[in-house]
């Protein structure tokens with residue numbers, strides 16, 4: 001059976017070489033006679049898999065020594081509540097406040113979860129223009145007494161990406177980097193905490209990776225469950241309970257693959273080229289339209305509309321028949337969305353643009 005080009009926003013395409021290796025190792029990992037899925041998380045074999053995944057991630061993102069890397073349960077949305085629980089513990093309920101920047105559906109969800117734990121100051125928002133841009137820093141109204149500042153550096157649904165890192169002085173900066181982590185180099189030292197759900201650029205869904213600065217550990221609210229307590233998990237190498245062993249293994253294979261591609265700087269070049277192919281085509285076309293402010297367009301998630309909504313059904317049906325799947329935009333935005341993560345080969349984007357050109361010619 002032929003593989004298709006999968007433009008899903010997540011769970012998303014994984015590198016084919018990684019899937020092939022996982023398939024080869026499924027029944028017998030490294031001569032152990034068992035699958036990684038069947039292996040004790042306390043076994044030396046798995047501890048080595050885990051340690052290598054962490055050290056490869058550290059190398060890929062040049063993570064400084066004073067940051068912990070945690071592999072956690074509950075996806076990125078789990079972190080929406082886990083973050084306030086861990087960062088606000090030293091404060092009483094009336095004092096606890098945090099700044100949030102509202103740039104789309106994922107920021108909104110993070111905000112509504114945070115409101116269960118603290119007072120939220122929405123420091124900036126792009127809701128006035130239907131979340132089609134990243135508010136420039138000069139418009140942010142930060143609270144100097146906030147425990148942290150949270151933003152979403154790539155809005156997966158709206159296709160808005162920050163190509164700059166906000167400046168928050170002594171207040172720790174927290175970022176949801178779920179949908180573009182590892183797609184470009186990142187100066188980790190600018191952040192207090194970086195988190196990402198795995199199912200876009202890392203591996204299987206359900207796991208979140210958290211990169212947290214040491215000084216932010218140990219401030220958890222007493223109600224924080226042990227499995228969601230950063231300090232407890234850091235001290236236990238993310239194994240206070242049984243971790244998502246197979247997800248960690250798959251993430252490790254993706255990290256090895258990324259290193260073979262030349263790391264995140266090399267990946268960024270490819271991602272720029274892929275994004276340029278599709279945006280250049282959109283910009284010269286009168287049939288398709290990109291709703292996002294040019295400077296803030298995501299390299300990973302490309303929403304676009306057809307000249308008429310009435311053509312959406314035909315576009316989706318025909319693109320699927322051509323082996324290009326999951327192009328339907330999120331219901332809150334409408335139209336189409338092509339997610340072109342690290343694992344989407346340039347041939348996939350070329351095939352998409354060729355299909356779009358052909359569709360335009362036939363309908364336009």
Ligand SMILES: Cc1ncc(COP(=O)(O)O)c(C=O)c1O
Pocket residue numbers: 009010074075076077078106152154155156157176177178179197198199205206
């Ligand atoms: C930016 C962003 N944050 C959070 C999430 C939620 O992730 P999860 O479903 O792993 O909880 C997503 C999911 O697509 C996302 O794109």
